[in-house]
Amino acid sequence: MSDDLGPASAAGAGEPDDAAVRYAGQTTSLERPREVRIRRFCLRVASGPDRGDSRESSAFEFSVGTAPGNDLVLTDPTVSRHHCAIIATPDGFLLRDLQSTNGTILGEHRIQSAFLRPLAVVRVGRSALVFESVNGDLCEPLADQDRFGSMVGASAPVRRIFALLPRIAASGSTVLIEGETGTGKGLLADAIHRESERKDGPFVVVDCGAIPSTLIEAHLFGHEKGAFTGAHTARPGAFEAACGGTVFLDEIGELSLELQPKLLRALEDRVIKRLGSVEPVPLDVRVVAATSRDLRREVNGGTFRSDLYYRLNVVRLRLPPLRERREDIPLLAQHFYSQLSGHADLVPPADLVESLVRQQLPGNVRELRSAVERAVLLGDPTLAAELAGDERTNPGAERPSERHGAAPLAPDFTVPFRAAKERLVSTWERGYLSELLGRTAGNLSRAARMARMDRNHLRELIRRYKLRASDE
DSSP states (O other): OSSSSSOOEEEOOOOOOOSSSEEOOOOOOTTTSSEEEEEEEEEEEETTTTOOEEEEEOOOOOEEEESSSSSEEOTTTTTTTTTTEEEEEETTEEEOSSSSSSOOTTTTESSSSSEEEETOOOTTTEEEEEEEEEEEEEEEEEOOSEEEEEEOOSHHHHHHHHHHHHHHHOOOOOOOEEOOOSSOOOHHHHHHHHHHHTSOOOOOEEETEEEEEEEHHHHHHOOOOSSSTTOOOOOHHHHHHHTTEEEEEGGGGSTTTTTHHHHHHHHSSSEEEBBBBOOOEEEEEEEEEEEEOHHHHHHHTTSSOHHHHHTOOOOOOOOOOOOGGGGHHHHHHHHHHHHTTTTTTOOHHHHHHHHHSSSOOTHHHHHHHHHHHHHHHSSSSHHHHHHHHHHHHHHOOOHHHHHHHHOSOOTTTTHHHHHHHHHHHHHHHHHHHHHHHHTTOOOOOHHHHHTTTOOOHHHHHHHHTTTTTTTT
């Protein structure tokens, strides 16, 4: 190894460097930042086949690998296609390994993630990279509004996305949305469609993780009569149905390897063929895809095609989880409370908001909404938040209402009887199914036996409430 690497310095997760992201330009009225500033840095190749090469950062994330789409492209054969990434955060520059084959070494340790200090040496394959500070900042604006379509958020990370969306929506480009389950990827896709030139066209959603692998091709591309057993009539697929509009491919990371080449051809050629037909059908759709996985890791693991990833990754957006924008919880609670109660000016109780802010909410915005819905139905805000925590940590635990002898439900006379009943049944069914799947590790067959239900009926209920079983 060369001796001109410079002094190595590594910081663990508990020793972050100064903030890599700063928010500035606060307004006098709202006292919130108007722009985000990102400290610039450079990665210099100190040893390896590409010694002497260097690249400066130009965005929140800087990626390293042998694939052409990376910020620093290496020719080292011991480096993975998508090897690692450096992400600017308020806590410093976070180095993340992308499940590379040979690992990412910082100091003397192979790491999954760690914060970097200036002049830290990162070893990838046979190459050594030196992390160096660069004078100057990158600046990006933050939107003034705290809403975009159905999305709500006043935090800086969300308003940064809001500032980008008008230009992205108008472009017509393919968009890849990444984010944990429950962060609102579907709402973001819908907002992009509604602000685009295709807003008057259909918005067709395909959940790639909920449709059986034997049916997904027909669901996407359509089929002719007699194309397979049960195909009694011809039927257009999602791409045809979305003509003039947008097709939203949710959980694209769940798509089987066998179908990925067919989807790639459709996106490249803008033409599809129905199952059982040789007639080409031209496409006039915009594609928005979403995933809760990091597709670069899936590419490294061989479960997702690299060429399909590059085709989808024209514009990439990451929705942050609630733990990275906890200041949005009161605003979201207010939004859901007024929406679910049917009264636009109704303010959620302070103890409900305080309880929700204290919760971890690993289910993100979806879990937050469920907690607010319980509060509206039960009429007990603290109980609703406690119930979420108890069910998560111990599904068989005695409920707070059972411990304190409280009535399980309080009647809500502000809505019609039928509406109140439907809300109650919906909430009970969702809770029952969630706990049932938790007790059976998501196994649909075991869950059906435990509930003494028909397996197909149980599958339909699971889909209705957007839950997921492991063996569908």
